[in-house]
Amino acid sequence: MSDPYKEAVSICKTIMRNGYDAYVVNARMQHLVMEGGDVELDIATDLDFKGLDKLFPAIEHSKEHLAIGKFVEDGVLFRFYPTDIEDGSHPEECVARITPRLMRKLESTGEIPANLACPYIPESEDRYKGFEDLEGGEVKFKGIPDDTLRRDYLRGIRAMRFAANFGLPIEPNTWTAIVRGSKRMLDYIAVSDIMDEWRKVEAENMADFVQLLFDSMVLHGLIPEVAALSRIKQMKNEDEGTEEETVFEHMLNVMRFYPEHLPYDWIGTLSCMFHDVGKLYTAEFFDDRWTFYQHHRVGAKITRKIMNRLRFDPNDTDLICHLVRHHKRFGFMLTDKGIRRFKALDEYPRLIELERAGVKARGGNYTEFNHNTKMLERADIPEDMLEPLLNGNEIMDFAGLNPGPAVGIIRDALLQAQIAGEVGTVPDAVEFCIRYKEREGLS
Known part of the structure; x- marks a missing residue:
């Protein structure tokens, strides 16, 4: 090894002993272009100019394209170039094999190797x-x-x-x-x-x-469980016709419709991608139709596995799995108790929008959805206020009424009085019914 290269190696070792990388760029090619000319050597390193200046006080800024700096020692000009620091680059791109100076030398000879026709010098990149x-x-x-x-x-x-x-x-x-x-x-x-x-x-x-x-x-390599949904079919709308769609197509449509009512909800939209992932594991074709029983429960478990693989924050993982686990809860016509249990769930507004997006994606009707939406208002009323203190027969007995519309009118008025706090006991309810009948002239 000639003295210039020994000196270059010594410089690289000095840099490496201080915790940085450094190497001589394409030593063989530099040796070829050095013959008969000035002695110059190019070094690649991930140390910046400020750091180089502390190690080599003689260094100065270089006007050479992409060069960090340069200095002369024992008649040899050393130039420093940035090395590749991108984790996502191909392994072969981690080693710089050409610099602008070497390219000019090669151009002067008229012989540029094909693999160097588009030279690349690694450097810090913006987005x-x-x-x-x-x-x-x-x-x-x-x-x-x-x-x-x-x-x-x-x-x-x-x-x-x-x-x-x-x-x-x-x-x-x-x-x-x-x-x-x-x-x-x-x-x-x-x-x-x-x-x-x-x-x-x-x-x-x-x-x-x-x-x-x-x-x-x-996606097939990153989240194969979701990509595989493109091979699982389902009825788009079981109430209308026999049109089929893939679960993947349905999932994409839900993702498109969900942000219409909850814009900027990144976590909620991502949960749409996983809401039917359980169908891959629960799909069963029987009696000429597909079923996916308990896909929401299975899907929550699969989603947790995927979230862990994708290095998600545990809190985000818990939230997304929660949404997947309960995304079917608002899809059935709920009773008073059912709607109260639903509203007690965390993040229930997101679950509502998941169902809304699902109905829209299927092109279905909103009967159950609208019913449950109205029932949500009742969920704010205490359970003991949902029924009047007197039933219809009791109202007829105490008020002396015959069966007819008047009984229903008094019953509704009694319930409103209970909600307003005007009536709180059965005796108060009896008195209210009698007075209401007389005041309104009902018979």
Whole structure:
């Protein structure tokens, strides 16, 4: 090893002993372009200029494109470039093999290796780096899409987020690169990073984002339990015709309708994605129809497993599992006791909107929903106020009435008086009925 390279290695070791990474960029190529010229060496490191200045006081800023700094020692010019720090990049992209200086040297010889035709020097990136301007009306990677994606596979998830949030199409070549790279996205991107991007998707746009995850095959690897719902069929509306739909299609429609009444509810919208996941495990075809008995209970258990795998906060996990577990409660015509039990549940307004979105997604009728909505008002009335102190027969006996409309009128008036606190005992109720009959002239 020649003295310049020994010195370069010594510099790298100094940086590494201080807790940072450093290496000589493509030593073999630098040796080739060094012959017959000035002795210059390029070093890549994740240490910034301020840190380098503490270790090498002779360093100064460099005008070279992308270079952090430079200094001369024993006649050798050392330049420093930023190394790759993206966790989501392809392993081969972690090592810089070309710098602008080396590229110029190669161009001067007229021989540029094919794999270096589009050189890349790792550097800190902003969220829009690697993308063409979105004002162009589409989401598009810069340069060669596959290469741009390889440098940071998180860009694939980000591209789908941009498309969903801004309502933009993804450019065909960019989309093809995403589909081709879907497996590697899951290989090289941490689940926490994927969910960090997902949390930036607006609730109103989440259905579109999930559809893109499904179409790109990312969802199949990330949440296979949800992707598999595309292979489970159900009757769209059992009251009308025999139209079938997949559970996945129904789930997406519920996700679209839910934010109409609870906008910006990200957790509630996400729970819509899991509300029918239990149908994958409870589906049974019998007597020419599909059944999914207890899918809400099973779904809550499956959802908890998925939430843990996606590294969700325990409180969010508990909330989403709660919504999945009880999402059917408002779907049946409830009695007085049933509506009281329902209203005692945590987050019952979200459960109401889950059912509303479900009815709309199925194109069903709102008979049960409207009944339960009206019953909610009764749930605020104490149970002992739901029935009058005297029944119809007793009102006829005490007031001296024959069967007829007058009995019902007095009964309703008595109940209102009880609710208002004007009547509290049976004797008071008897007196009220007699006086009311005389005052209104009923017979």
